Amino acid sequence: DAGVTQSPTHLIKTRGQQVTLRCSPKSGHDTVSWYQQALGQGPQFIFQYYEEEERQRGNFPDRFSGHQFPNYSSELNVNALLLGDSALYLCASSLLGVQETQYFGPGTRLLVL
């Protein structure tokens, strides 16, 4: 049973560019949440998707957007990249109504130069 998978594992971009990160949830899960983890800090909630709609959003600008597909996989898009966007981006999947089962993927390490 595959857990949460994310791609790519690492990514290098320059300021002003756009990036798309991908996430496949654990089998049987229908909800995907995205988090940003800066070096040496705890993860910060970006947003959550369920039934292809954004259910909740953290304190992140509109440059951060997402999408969920019918197969529950999800994408995180970041436009107009800033140096401060350099971080580990984590995807977590869960089953609606069972908040304990929030499983994290290995993350995508984004470096913005």
Add this chain to the structure above:
Amino acid sequence: QQQVKQSPQSLIVQKGGIPIINCAYENTAFDYFPWYQQFPGKGPALLIAIRPDVSEKKEGRFTISFNKSAKQFSLHIMDSQPGDSATYFCAASSADSWGKLQFGAGTQVVVTP
């Protein structure tokens, strides 16, 4: 504004010792308190979680103590092993924001042989 405050930032214990990590919160709506373990280059892994109606929960060598009146909770790692060396995060969420985890800043634990 960090809603969950975690301490200490780091600690070193000898094998067999009991590292203790403390967390405090202000939001009385929080009703779910998980702990995550993160190894370098990996995503956070759920260790153990507790709800406010329980004062203590044990799973293997990991114990959560919860003090609802003080709005504090802590993680104890009994009989610690070098393989427990990792960064530990406490987190909290509320029923009205299910899935939106608020993380502490993390504690780096080193267990020496």
